[in-house]
Amino acid sequence: MGERLRVDLDAMFRKWAGxxxxxxxxxxxxxxxxxxxxxxxxxxxxxxLSAAALGxxxxxxxxxxxxxxxxxxxxxxxxxxxxAGFSAPNDKGDWTGLDVDFCRAVxxxxxxxxxxxxxxxxxxxxxxxxxxxxxxxxxxxxTTWTVNRDTALGLNFAGVTYYDGQGFMINAKxxxxxxxxxxxxxxxVCVQAGTTTELNLADYFKANKMEYNPVVFEKFEEANxxxxxxxxxxxxxxxxxxxxxxLQMSAPDDHVVLPEIISKEPLGPSVRQGDDKWFxxxxxxxxALLNTEEAGVTQANVDEMKNSDNPDIKRLLGxxxxxxxxxxxxxxxxxxxxIVKATGNYGEIFERNVGTGSPLKISRGINALxxxxxLQYGMPIR
Amino acid sequence: xIYDPRVRGIVFQIILxxxxxxxxxxxxxxxxxxxxxxxxxxxxxxxxxxAGFDISDRLIEYSSxxxxxxxxxxxxxxxxxxxxxxxxxxxxxxxxVGVGRLSNNWLIRKLxxxxxxxxxxxxxxxxxxxxxxGVLALLPSVRDSVxxxxxxxxxxxxxxLPRFVWxxxxxxxxxxxxxxxxxxxxxxxxARMRQMATGxxxxxxxxxxxxxxxxxxxxxxAAGMPVSVDFPQKGTFNLTGGMNxxxxxxxxxxxxxxxxxxxxAEIVRAGIMGVPRGQTEAYSALGxxxxxxxxxxxxxxxxxIIIPPLTSQYLNLTKNSSLAVAIGYPDLxxxxxTILNQTGQAIEVVVIFMxxxxxxxxxxxxxxxxxxxxxxxxxx
Ligand SMILES: N[C@@H](CCC(=O)N[C@@H](CS)C(=O)NCC(=O)O)C(=O)O
Numbered sequence: 001m002g003e004r005l006r007v008d009l010d011a012m013f014r015k016w017a018g019x020x021x022x023x024x025x026x027x028x029x030x031x032x033x034x035x036x037x038x039x040x041x042x043x044x045x046x047x048x049l050s051a052a053a054l055g056x057x058x059x060x061x062x063x064x065x066x067x068x069x070x071x072x073x074x075x076x077x078x079x080x081x082x083x084a085g086f087s088a089p090n091d092k093g094d095w096t097g098l099d100v101d102f103c104r105a106v107x108x109x110x111x112x113x114x115x116x117x118x119x120x121x122x123x124x125x126x127x128x129x130x131x132x133x134x135x136x137x138x139x140x141x142x143t144t145w146t147v148n149r150d151t152a153l154g155l156n157f158a159g160v161t162y163y164d165g166q167g168f169m170i171n172a173k174x175x176x177x178x179x180x181x182x183x184x185x186x187x188x189v190c191v192q193a194g195t196t197t198e199l200n201l202a203d204y205f206k207a208n209k210m211e212y213n214p215v216v217f218e219k220f221e222e223a224n225x226x227x228x229x230x231x232x233x234x235x236x237x238x239x240x241x242x243x244x245x246x247l248q249m250s251a252p253d254d255h256v257v258l259p260e261i262i263s264k265e266p267l268g269p270s271v272r273q274g275d276d277k278w279f280x281x282x283x284x285x286x287x288a289l290l291n292t293e294e295a296g297v298t299q300a301n302v303d304e305m306k307n308s309d310n311p312d313i314k315r316l317l318g319x320x321x322x323x324x325x326x327x328x329x330x331x332x333x334x335x336x337x338x339i340v341k342a343t344g345n346y347g348e349i350f351e352r353n354v355g356t357g358s359p360l361k362i363s364r365g366i367n368a369l370x371x372x373x374x375l376q377y378g379m380p381i382r
Numbered sequence: 383x384i385y386d387p388r389v390r391g392i393v394f395q396i397i398l399x400x401x402x403x404x405x406x407x408x409x410x411x412x413x414x415x416x417x418x419x420x421x422x423x424x425x426x427x428x429x430x431x432x433a434g435f436d437i438s439d440r441l442i443e444y445s446s447x448x449x450x451x452x453x454x455x456x457x458x459x460x461x462x463x464x465x466x467x468x469x470x471x472x473x474x475x476x477x478x479v480g481v482g483r484l485s486n487n488w489l490i491r492k493l494x495x496x497x498x499x500x501x502x503x504x505x506x507x508x509x510x511x512x513x514x515x516g517v518l519a520l521l522p523s524v525r526d527s528v529x530x531x532x533x534x535x536x537x538x539x540x541x542x543l544p545r546f547v548w549x550x551x552x553x554x555x556x557x558x559x560x561x562x563x564x565x566x567x568x569x570x571x572x573a574r575m576r577q578m579a580t581g582x583x584x585x586x587x588x589x590x591x592x593x594x595x596x597x598x599x600x601x602x603x604a605a606g607m608p609v610s611v612d613f614p615q616k617g618t619f620n621l622t623g624g625m626n627x628x629x630x631x632x633x634x635x636x637x638x639x640x641x642x643x644x645x646x647a648e649i650v651r652a653g654i655m656g657v658p659r660g661q662t663e664a665y666s667a668l669g670x671x672x673x674x675x676x677x678x679x680x681x682x683x684x685x686x687i688i689i690p691p692l693t694s695q696y697l698n699l700t701k702n703s704s705l706a707v708a709i710g711y712p713d714l715x716x717x718x719x720t721i722l723n724q725t726g727q728a729i730e731v732v733v734i735f736m737x738x739x740x741x742x743x744x745x746x747x748x749x750x751x752x753x754x755x756x757x758x759x760x761x762x
Contacts, residue, residue: 129726132728152726154726186619186620187619193719194724199446199724202436205436214436214437222708222709225515226710231629
């Protein structure tokens with residue numbers, strides 16, 4: 001946004017300055033030699049207008065997010081600009097990925113139609129401003145849940161859609177002797193700005209009394225390109241991201257991910273603080289995805305399951321007599337059915353985007369359901 | 383009375399002011415309300431918090447334990463450093479190319495024109511990426527560093543130079559340098575006064591060089607040679623020791639210099655062409671040789687045309703330095719953005735951006751204005 005704005009401002013200013021100097025010339029008959037006044041004015045104009053850019057914060061206070069979304073007719077979802085498995089446009093230009101599917105699930109819960117969603121690609125650095133300012137209704141962009149973001153940045157995290165941790169990748173061909181992150185003292189490390197990654201990196205090297213040389217990029221592609229070109233010895237980000245980055249290298253097989261995991265990175269969707277109703281909808285969409293997996297409800301069998309006699313499944317799918325669960329949330333009573341029809345349950349979303357059905361081939365690991373020894377645990381829908 | 387233009391003017395102005403005030407009030411009120419609702423605090427207290435991230439290019443002491451405020455200062459200094467270096471190089475290059483465009487030599491003239499046309503028509507961001515990805519990234523890796531004279535190296539991690547280590551007693555060297563500068567300045571003044579009065583010339587340049595080089599050398603010897611040199615050496619990953627000019631700085635600096643030089647060249651050409659031909663004929667008629675005539679007659683007049691637009695090029699260069707984010711040079715804009723991301727203090731950080739860029743601009747303008755008045759035509 002900053003860049004676009006500055007360009008416009010410059011054009012505007014040139015126009016304005018042109019008028020002013022034309023007028024001045026006419027009056028005095030010469031081109032003023034001393035143009036300090038101009039510059040000061042230009043800077044002031046720029047300043048005032050960029051303050052106006054902050055108008056994003058000044059948009060009129062809205063009703064609830066749910067009402068706004070319904071009135072708009074679609075959900076605006078902030079996602080990654082291109083991280084394979086989580087959110088990336090495919091060759092047809094459609095967004096795909098775990099984070100993308102989560103937004104589709106929310107759209108299905110709200111509208112009964114998982115296609116009523118528009119995506120905004122956000123860089124790591126801009127993502128929170130986009131949510132705070134109302135540019136997006138939900139942020140689903142491999143974002144780590146931390147106390148700072150939950151409090152000082154005014155977000156509310158609805159759950160953890162992917163339990164991750166930070167790791168390192170190196171080019172084993174160029175650095176054959178390195179097989180542990182603890183051997184990286186003195187290395188140049190490529191990292192992306194505005195991430196927890198950047199902070200964990202500083203802490204890890206400090207804790208292990210090692211020197212390093214951070215090369216910090218704002219954009220993902222820039223960081224990847226610089227690492228691929230040999231500007232850095234190591235690349236660091238969330239492990240899931242490392243596998244995605246490796247696929248984009250010119251010779252993916254040369255790169256290895258080192259065994260150390262240096263942090264906890266619970267990634268999940270978040271909404272603005274202060275709108276409990278909307279927060280509830282996003283949170284329970286997440287639990288619905290987990291509970292349907294646990295109950296064995298899938299995209300393929302959901303219509304059949306509606307006839308089930310099992311009280312748990314009846315309650316989950318809203319076929320219980322006099323059910324109020326959906327309407328209490330501000331949704332329709334078949335909201336869970338709509339979700340599963342749009343995206344499948346959590347397990348299906350996982351396998352399709354990052355699991356065995358995807359190029360990333362990540363195993364469920366700690367992201368398995370609690371019943372299978374993992375951490376995913378859906379609160380009861382009752 | 384409604385038709386009285388003065389009354390109407392006043393009424394319109396009052397309406398305008400009222401609308402403006404209402405608009406500002408609406409913005410401020412909404413902002414405060416929205417910030418309060420999302421629980422974001424305001425104020426500059428966050429500057430004292432621990433930054434937590436590292437910065438590789440820094441001119442002052444800094445670590446992840448330093449405060450956000452200090453991180454911002456690192457950014458301001460980095461912006462200032464690249465802008466200052468860029469301004470110097472762009473000016474020199476711009477003058478050379480500008481004069482080249484007026485050269486009698488066909489080849490030089492065409493080369494200079496091609497340079498201007500090329501760089502003036504490419505967006506500065508592309509010039510930066512050209513240097514970063516197109517030139518510096520293609521340099522050999524650390525293992526195959528190109529060794530240059532004097533123990534320096536060039537590789538895809540930048541330029542490695544030996545570094546002087548100043549030991550106690552080194553102050554004598556700096557003192558010698560300062561005294562040398564002061565003496566040269568005084569000498570130049572005296573020589574000019576003498577030439578005005580008597581017409582006798584004095585070899586100012588040679589004497590000044592002798593003073594500025596000789597006195598520090600004397601200090602060096604007198605203090606017992608208190609300087610050692612730290613040469614870059616091969617470490618496990620990178621070269622260690624010495625001084626490292628990183629590719630991020632280099633490409634930004636080169637791109638800004640080359641890009642802005644194209645505009646400066648045009649300003650210089652316009653300035654020289656703006657001096658009437660009669661002036662050239664006049665100094666020839668007085669029997670001045672052409673390079674002396676250029677120096678004493680044409681350039682001083684051209685400078686008066688050149689300086690004002692030159693100022694705006696300097697300011698453009700400074701602002702363009704914020705394109706550094708594209709290649710990971712930690713300038714004010716990049717560091718401020720990271721702080722904004724971590725603290726959510728958008729308004730405060732943008733205010734800091736505005737104040738800093740405005741101050742740099744005003745400072746540059748003031749300096750150039752002072753220079754301009756010095757160069758201005760003195761009517762005697
Ligand atoms: N989980 C971390 C890191 C998230 C992050 O931005 N990761 C990078 C590296 S995998 C990324 O997704 N970049 C993609 C982009 O900016 O387009 C956080 O929340 O701060």
